[in-house]
Amino acid sequence: MRSHRRDGRGQAGLTLVELLVALAVFLVVLTLASGGIIQALRVSRHNDEVASLQALARRATQVIAEEMRSLSFGAIADEPYPSGTSRISFFLPEGPAWPVYPHDSGNNASFVQAANVQIAASVDRAEDLQLAGGHALMRNGQGDAIALDVQTIARRGGPTSRTWNLVHPGCPNTIDYTQGTTILQAVDAIGYRYDADTQTIYRTTSSGEDALAFGVEAFTLQYVYASEDGDVDVRSEPHRDGDGASLRRVVIDGVAYVLDALRVEIRVSGETPFGPTGRGYALQVALPQQGPQTALRIVGCG
Numbered sequence: 001m002r003s004h005r006r007d008g009r010g011q012a013g014l015t016l017v018e019l020l021v022a023l024a025v026f027l028v029v030l031t032l033a034s035g036g037i038i039q040a041l042r043v044s045r046h047n048d049e050v051a052s053l054q055a056l057a058r059r060a061t062q063v064i065a066e067e068m069r070s071l072s073f074g075a076i077a078d079e080p081y082p083s084g085t086s087r088i089s090f091f092l093p094e095g096p097a098w099p100v101y102p103h104d105s106g107n108n109a110s111f112v113q114a115a116n117v118q119i120a121a122s123v124d125r126a127e128d129l130q131l132a133g134g135h136a137l138m139r140n141g142q143g144d145a146i147a148l149d150v151q152t153i154a155r156r157g158g159p160t161s162r163t164w165n166l167v168h169p170g171c172p173n174t175i176d177y178t179q180g181t182t183i184l185q186a187v188d189a190i191g192y193r194y195d196a197d198t199q200t201i202y203r204t205t206s207s208g209e210d211a212l213a214f215g216v217e218a219f220t221l222q223y224v225y226a227s228e229d230g231d232v233d234v235r236s237e238p239h240r241d242g243d244g245a246s247l248r249r250v251v252i253d254g255v256a257y258v259l260d261a262l263r264v265e266i267r268v269s270g271e272t273p274f275g276p277t278g279r280g281y282a283l284q285v286a287l288p289q290q291g292p293q294t295a296l297r298i299v300g301c302g
Contacts, residue, residue: 042273042274045272045273049270049271049272049273049277050272050277050279052270053215053268053269053270053277053278053279054279054281056213056215056268057213057266057267057268057279057280057281058281059213060201060212060213060216060266060268060281061264061265061266061281061282061283062283063203063212064192064212064264064285065264065283065285067090067092067190068088068090068262068264068285068287069285069286069287069288070092070093070288071090071091071092071287071288072090072091072092072093072137072185072187072295073091073137073139073145073185073293073294073295074248074287074288074289074290074291074293074294074295075090075091075145075246075248075294075295075296075297075298076088076089076090076238076246076248076259076262076298077089077090077091077147077189077246077298078244078245078246078298079147079189079191079298080189080191080204081191081193081204083221083237083238083246084221084236084237084238085220085221085236085237086193086194086196086219086220086221087191087192087193087194087221088191088192088221088262089189089190089191089192090190090191091135091137091147091187091188091189091190091298092187092188092190093185093186093187094130094134094185094186094187094188095129095130095185095186096185097183097184097185097293098119098120098121098183098184098185099119099120099180099182099183100117100118100119100138100177100182100183100184101118101119101120101163102177102179103118103177108176108177111173111176111177112172112173112174112175112176112177113172113173113174114172114173115167115168115169115170115171115172115173116165116166116167116168117136117138117148117165117166117168117173117184118156118163118164118165118166119163119164119166119184120162120163120164121162121164122162123162123164126153126154126155126164129153129164129186130186131150131153131166131186132150132151132152132153133150133151134149134150134186134188134206135147135148135149135150135186135187135188135189135206136148136149136150136166136168136184136185136186136187137184137185137187137295137298138173138175138182138183138184138185139175139182139183139184139185139293139295140175140176140177140178140181140182141178141179141180141181141182142175142176142178142296143248143249143294143295143296143297144175144176144295144296144297144299145175145295145297145298145299146171146173146174146175146298146299146300146301147171147187147189147298148166148168148171148173148184149168149170149171150166150167150168151167151168151169152166152167153165153166153167154167166184170301171301172301174299174300174301175299181292183293188205188206189204189205189206190203190204190205191203191204191205192204192212192219194216194218194219198214199214199215199216199217199269200212200213200214200216201213201216201219201266213266213268215268215269215270216266216267216268216269217267217268217269217278218265218266218267218280219265219266219267220263220264220265220266221236221262221263221264221265222234222235222236222262222263222265223235223236223237223238223239223259223262224259224260224261224262224263224284225239225250225257225258225259225260226257226258226260226261227255227256227257227258228256229255231255231257233252233257234263238259239257239259241297243299243300244300245297245298245299245300246297246298247259247296247297248290248294248295248296248297249290249296258290259287260286260287261284261285261286261287262284262285262287263282263283263284263285264282264283264284264285265280265281265282265283266280266281266282267279267280268280
């Protein structure tokens with residue numbers, strides 16, 4: 001009978017040392033792989049945050065630009081606050097433009113400083129004008145305009161009359177009446193302003209003030225005046241007349257310049273996995289072309 005030795009020779013197996021070495025190698029590989037995955041996730045999140053910031057700056061800029069393209073009578077204003085480097089005001093139309101009648105015989109002495117305006121409008125009721133308690137912008141043929149706060153409206157004449165009397169106490173007319181070219185339009189006063197302390201852009205309307213964008217590092221406006229010869233005058237503030245009113249048209253050294261465009265730039269910031277970062281978006285907004293109904297300035301109340 002043969003005996004068999006069981007010394008383990010010729011059989012596959014791992015010693016404890018070999019197992020420990022293999023485990024250590026596996027942990028190193030796993031660590032390297034997981035580190036790469038984590039880094040890739042951080043990069044992906046960083047890219048997403050940057051894209052989100054860029055989109056925020058673009059959306060806010062385009063909202064402002066879209067409204068600027070529809071300025072009532074094509075003029076910037078100083079209500080609700082003066083237009084400048086980090087704020088701008090203008091009026092948006094809220095209805096058709098109606099012709100304005102003269103007072104009495106049309107003598108400007110009875111029109112200027114008056115606290116009422118008479119318009120021709122084919123509506124059945126005063127309510128249809130949607131002017132009572134709101135803003136109206138009146139422009140004459142000389143390019144002067146004035147913002148009026150209409151309080152009451154009454155029909156002037158018989159029950160079928162299409163002449164309406166608009167009363168705006170506390171803000172008398174300060175522009176001349178020009179025959180056949182003085183018109184009035186219902187408007188809403190729009191304003192954008194930047195608050196550096198809260199890094200917020202606010203939008204103001206007749207309904208109140210709301211935040212448009214947060215985390216804004218800078219909100220910059222530039223006013224681009226151009227001449228017929230193509231010369232450009234870029235300013236951080238609009239040109240103003242002696243009374244402080246913003247000007248759509250100005251004469252510099254005998255050359256006429258017209259406010260042709262506005263440059264809007266918004267820069268926003270935020271936190272990413274790699275720390276704080278910022279992105280910006282800039283857009284040049286072409287204003288409505290100057291025409292017969294363009295207001296060259298919006299003057300204040302008398």
